[in-house]
Amino acid sequence: MKALALLAPLALIAAAWEGSVALFAISPFYLPPLRDVLGAIGANWQAYQAAFLITLLEAVVGFVAGGLVGVGSGIVFAHAPRLKQMVLPIFIVSQTVPVIAFGAIIVLWFGNTLAAKAAIAFYLTFFPVTVNTLAGMEAVDPRQIALLRSFGAGRRALLWKLLLPSALPRIFTALRLSAGLALAGAIVGEWFGAVQGVGALLLAAMFNEQIIALWAAIILAAAVGGALFALVAVIEARLLFWREEL
Amino acid sequence: MTAALRGLAGGLILLLGWEAAVRLFAIPPWILPAPSGILATTWTARAGLLPAAGMTLAEATGGYAIGAVLGILLAILLSQAAMLRRVLLPVVVIINSVPVAAYAPLALLWFGTGATSKVIMVAFIVGFTVFLNALDGLTRVDPAGIALLRSFGAGRLSILWRLRLPSALPAIAVGLRVSTVRAMIVAIVTEMLGSQLGLGWTIFEAVLQIDFLRVWAAILVASVMSLAFFGAITLLERRVVFWK
Numbered sequence: 392m393k394a395l396a397l398l399a400p401l402a403l404i405a406a407a408w409e410g411s412v413a414l415f416a417i418s419p420f421y422l423p424p425l426r427d428v429l430g431a432i433g434a435n436w437q438a439y440q441a442a443f444l445i446t447l448l449e450a451v452v453g454f455v456a457g458g459l460v461g462v463g464s465g466i467v468f469a470h471a472p473r474l475k476q477m478v479l480p481i482f483i484v485s486q487t488v489p490v491i492a493f494g495a496i497i498v499l500w501f502g503n504t505l506a507a508k509a510a511i512a513f514y515l516t517f518f519p520v521t522v523n524t525l526a527g528m529e530a531v532d533p534r535q536i537a538l539l540r541s542f543g544a545g546r547r548a549l550l551w552k553l554l555l556p557s558a559l560p561r562i563f564t565a566l567r568l569s570a571g572l573a574l575a576g577a578i579v580g581e582w583f584g585a586v587q588g589v590g591a592l593l594l595a596a597m598f599n600e601q602i603i604a605l606w607a608a609i610i611l612a613a614a615v616g617g618a619l620f621a622l623v624a625v626i627e628a629r630l631l632f633w634r635e636e637l
Numbered sequence: 638m639t640a641a642l643r644g645l646a647g648g649l650i651l652l653l654g655w656e657a658a659v660r661l662f663a664i665p666p667w668i669l670p671a672p673s674g675i676l677a678t679t680w681t682a683r684a685g686l687l688p689a690a691g692m693t694l695a696e697a698t699g700g701y702a703i704g705a706v707l708g709i710l711l712a713i714l715l716s717q718a719a720m721l722r723r724v725l726l727p728v729v730v731i732i733n734s735v736p737v738a739a740y741a742p743l744a745l746l747w748f749g750t751g752a753t754s755k756v757i758m759v760a761f762i763v764g765f766t767v768f769l770n771a772l773d774g775l776t777r778v779d780p781a782g783i784a785l786l787r788s789f790g791a792g793r794l795s796i797l798w799r800l801r802l803p804s805a806l807p808a809i810a811v812g813l814r815v816s817t818v819r820a821m822i823v824a825i826v827t828e829m830l831g832s833q834l835g836l837g838w839t840i841f842e843a844v845l846q847i848d849f850l851r852v853w854a855a856i857l858v859a860s861v862m863s864l865a866f867f868g869a870i871t872l873l874e875r876r877v878v879f880w881k
Contacts, residue, residue: 396727397727397731399727400727400728400730400731401731403724403728404728404731404732421747473643476639476640476643476644476647477643477644477646477647477650478647479644480644480645480647480648481644481647481648481651484648484860484864486818487818487821487860487863487864487867488856488859488860488863489818489821489822489825489826489856489859489860489863490822492825492829492836492837492840492852492855492856492859493856495840495841495844495852496849496852496853499667499668499849500668571734571736574736575736575737575738578736578738578739579738579826582829582830583844589739590738593738593739593742594742594830596742597742597743597745597746597830600746602746605742605743605746606743608739609735609739609740609743612735612736612738612739613731613734613735613739616734616735616736617734620734
């Protein structure tokens with residue numbers, strides 16, 4: 392059902408793309424016909440597949456690590472309000488740092504490795520997750536906490552049975568947002584000298600002024616983004632089974 | 638008040654710990670320079686950093702203004718056309734799910750390495766963010782409120798002006814606030830790919846020259862600017878959405 396709902400707008404984009412190129416005779420310098428772009432991907436399938444997998448892996452590693460650390464620090468902050476008041480403002484300020492400018496320094500630290508790109512994806516992921524975990528746990532009705540306590544629930548039971556489950560919808564909101572950010576982090580991380588991945592393909596196409604290859608790389612980036620969103624949606628459907636209509 | 642003090646203390650501890658760690662373990666500046674070193678470099682390199690910062694700020698705020706206006710206007714238009722909205726919204730969401738970084742090379746090829754490509758990129762991303770937030774706020778209005786206004790004979794425009802827009806203001810404000818940092822980042826990223834002037838270009842050049850202190854100095858300037866931009870919009874938001 393969800394896949395179908397996605398197919399219709401995709402078909403619409405494809406039709407509008409092909410149609411407007413034919414109708415308005417758009418110069419291929421701006422928009423080459425979609426079939427040429429897809430043809431280029433098909434002709435070089437293995438290279439594009441490899442780039443897809445590499446960038447997806449970089450983004451997923453950073454995204455998963457950032458998600459786990461984000462939930463963890465959200466839990467810690469929810470239990471230690473003083474620590475929260477000391478550290479959270481630093482987190483907030485750190486988010487106004489144009490992270491991508493850090494790309495160069497992170498690549499210097501980690502070399503041109505998977506870890507470098509994953510580190511950028513991590514940095515972009517963990518903050519929204521931290522904030523939403525904290526907000527979700529703080530929004531729990533105190534009467535529910537009191538009720539569980541009256542049944543003799545300890546801290547741990549409270550966390551697992553009430554606080555975290557109630558925070559899950561907000562955590563997933565943050566995860567959906569972060570998935571896109573993690574991908575952007577991985578792609579930009581590849582701009583600093585990487586030879587493989589979607590980011591490297593984008594740069595190569597730009598420098599060689601190959602507009603078809605550039606559009607192919609953009610479609611590839613969309614595919615990686617789609618895969619990341621699908622990953623989040625699958626986990627969400629599993630963990631949030633009690634919520635109808637996700 | 639105590640919360641603000643604790644936040645300040647946290648920041649100070651971080652800076653002092655950073656400075657102490659660099660001095661104690663004699664960390665070379667190309668790995669991690671001390672805060673004092675970054676400040677000193679920012680001062681000595683100010684002649685180069687200032688025009689670059691001005692350029693980036695002009696691109697970011699210019700693109701921001703264009704994108705915000707277009708985003709809000711488009712959201713108002715689509716909020717009045719339910720059918721069109723149902724068809725177009727998924728398309729917009731898909732286009733928006735491709736990271737901006739992927740569109741940046743395209744903008745450079747099309748519009749060259751001048752300021753135009755950066756302004757267009759910033760306007761594009763800010764426009765999308767503001768549009769999605771504004772549309773969400775405009776369409777998530779209490780139906781009872783609409784029914785009430787209708788019963789008093791209010792037309793479409795009057796409902797839009799008296800009910801939809803005021804109740805969408807908080808959502809629009811969130812979009813505008815989030816967009817400030819994004820505008821700066823997009824301007825810098827696009828500059829890094831190719832430009833003649835700007836902080837992104839400064840960073841790119843300094844990386845090539847392996848002058849990492851200058852990279853940090855440029856990051857510092859960019860962060861201060863984006864914090865100021867964020868603060869200015871937040872202040873404005875408190876004024877306009879005073880009832881929140």
